[in-house]
Amino acid sequence: MMKPRATPPQPGTPAYFRMARRKAVRMGLSPKSGEEAAKMLEERGFDVTRDRVTMLDSTVATQNPMPGNKVPGENPDIITDEQRQADIKKIQRSIARRRRTRFFLIALRLFFFVILPTYLVGNYFYNVATPMYQVDSQMVIQKPDNGGAASGLGGLLGGGGLSNLEDSVIVQGYLGSREAMQRLDRENGFIAHFQQESIDQIQRLPADASLEDAYKKYEKYVQIGYDPTEGVIRMSVIAITPEKATEFSRALIKFAEERVDRLAAPVREDQLLGAQQNYDEAEQAVLDAANVVLELQQSRGVFNADAELTGQMTILNSLEAQLVQKRLDLAEINSNLQPNQAQVNAIEQEIKGLSERIKERRANMLLSGDANASLARVSGELRIAESNLEMRQMLLQQSLSSLESARIEVSRQTRYLSLAVAPVPPDVPTHPKALENTLLALALFFGIYIFLSLTISILREQIGS
Numbered sequence: 281m282m283k284p285r286a287t288p289p290q291p292g293t294p295a296y297f298r299m300a301r302r303k304a305v306r307m308g309l310s311p312k313s314g315e316e317a318a319k320m321l322e323e324r325g326f327d328v329t330r331d332r333v334t335m336l337d338s339t340v341a342t343q344n345p346m347p348g349n350k351v352p353g354e355n356p357d358i359i360t361d362e363q364r365q366a367d368i369k370k371i372q373r374s375i376a377r378r379r380r381t382r383f384f385l386i387a388l389r390l391f392f393f394v395i396l397p398t399y400l401v402g403n404y405f406y407n408v409a410t411p412m413y414q415v416d417s418q419m420v421i422q423k424p425d426n427g428g429a430a431s432g433l434g435g436l437l438g439g440g441g442l443s444n445l446e447d448s449v450i451v452q453g454y455l456g457s458r459e460a461m462q463r464l465d466r467e468n469g470f471i472a473h474f475q476q477e478s479i480d481q482i483q484r485l486p487a488d489a490s491l492e493d494a495y496k497k498y499e500k501y502v503q504i505g506y507d508p509t510e511g512v513i514r515m516s517v518i519a520i521t522p523e524k525a526t527e528f529s530r531a532l533i534k535f536a537e538e539r540v541d542r543l544a545a546p547v548r549e550d551q552l553l554g555a556q557q558n559y560d561e562a563e564q565a566v567l568d569a570a571n572v573v574l575e576l577q578q579s580r581g582v583f584n585a586d587a588e589l590t591g592q593m594t595i596l597n598s599l600e601a602q603l604v605q606k607r608l609d610l611a612e613i614n615s616n617l618q619p620n621q622a623q624v625n626a627i628e629q630e631i632k633g634l635s636e637r638i639k640e641r642r643a644n645m646l647l648s649g650d651a652n653a654s655l656a657r658v659s660g661e662l663r664i665a666e667s668n669l670e671m672r673q674m675l676l677q678q679s680l681s682s683l684e685s686a687r688i689e690v691s692r693q694t695r696y697l698s699l700a701v702a703p704v705p706p707d708v709p710t711h712p713k714a715l716e717n718t719l720l721a722l723a724l725f726f727g728i729y730i731f732l733s734l735t736i737s738i739l740r741e742q743i744g745s
């Protein structure tokens with residue numbers, strides 16, 4: 281939003297007289313006071329507050345002095361054609377002279393502020409700057425195809441585009457870090473390469489350069505970029521020789537491969553540790569369950585509850601069959617008109633003995649005493665203990681399977697860094713780009729010059745108004 285112009289001073293005020301004297305001086309007049317300057321301007325039909333002083337006003341005021349300073353005997357109101365033409369020619373010559381002066385000053389400023397700096401920059405790029413070579417390469421982080429639905433540790437470590445994006449961003453950050461620069465310097469002499477005396481002073485790294493100075497040079501000559509739409513990591517390495525640029529590039533690719541291989545190592549090692557702990561616990565649980573079964577067999581005197589129960593039932597069935605037979609025999613004897621009492625008593629005694637034996641065996645099988653447990657209880661305890669043992673053995677098998685899967689995942693490489701474009705050394709220098717850099721310097725200096733010129737012009741207009 282433009283600022284409103286200030287209110288012009290009122291005639292007769294000190295500000296009005298100061299403005300009149302300033303404009304009169306610009307027109308080439310020599311007033312002694314503000315009042316005299318206002319009078320001179322009014323005699324020439326010049327409005328102090330509204331009219332602006334132009335070059336023509338200055339020239340006319342110089343050629344036509346005030347009436348009070350005119351030469352005696354001359355009539356100022358009469359101007360001949362010859363005088364008018366002469367005055368016009370003088371004005372034109374004065375305007376042309378001032379234009380030439382302004383053009384010369386503009387050309388001089390352009391020379392010192394635009395042309396000369398551009399020439400110095402171009403001379404540096406064309407004649408002084410050390411030629412350098414750029415080697416480009418592209419990398420892609422891939423994962424093995426797990427086939428269908430992954431399970432277990434493979435499903436945990438598997439991933440899609442999101443995991444590849446995260447891995448690529450991690451590798452990009454690592455290659456552009458101080459850690460990668462320090463390793464490249466230790467193994468391939470990065471800092472020493474840019475401290476050679478053959479490099480010009482602007483691009484040369486000082487002999488006493490700090491680590492931060494070296495890292496700034498590393499950021500300048502090693503450019504790492506990642507394209508998420510294509511999943512490609514692009515790397516550009518610049519060095520003094522094409523062989524060294526290729527060496528730096530291949531070294532950084534090797535660093536990236538090692539970092540990619542270690543990305544999932546903590547997860548895989550943690551899964552292996554967890555699987556080993558689960559297996560150890562399952563194995564100990566199997567041993568404890570087996571000891572429980574063994575203790576029951578020893579304490580109860582029963583090796584196999586089913587076999588013991590089958591044997592007892594066989595004996596019991598045999599006794600019951602004998603009892604039935606004796607009862608049939610007794611009924612047959614009693615069916616006689618005069619049964620033999622001795623036989624009856626004997627058979628009754630046998631039936632009584634068989635009944636007591638059957639009752640005792642049933643009691644031993646079903647009821648527990650103070651010292652011994654019943655066969656049913658012993659059988660139930662053994663069944664529970666054996667079922668627990670079988671379950672623990674099944675869990676042990678599952679833990680063993682998980683442990684083997686974890687061991688396979690640890691030994692298997694889960695991420696691969698593939699080279700989409702291998703680093704190839706160029707046969708001609710690629711830097712500096714002299715023409716592009718010179719034109720860029722010209723545009724930069726010219727833009728700065730235009731900006732400063734406009735700023736100064738605006739300030740002069742504001743101050744002079």
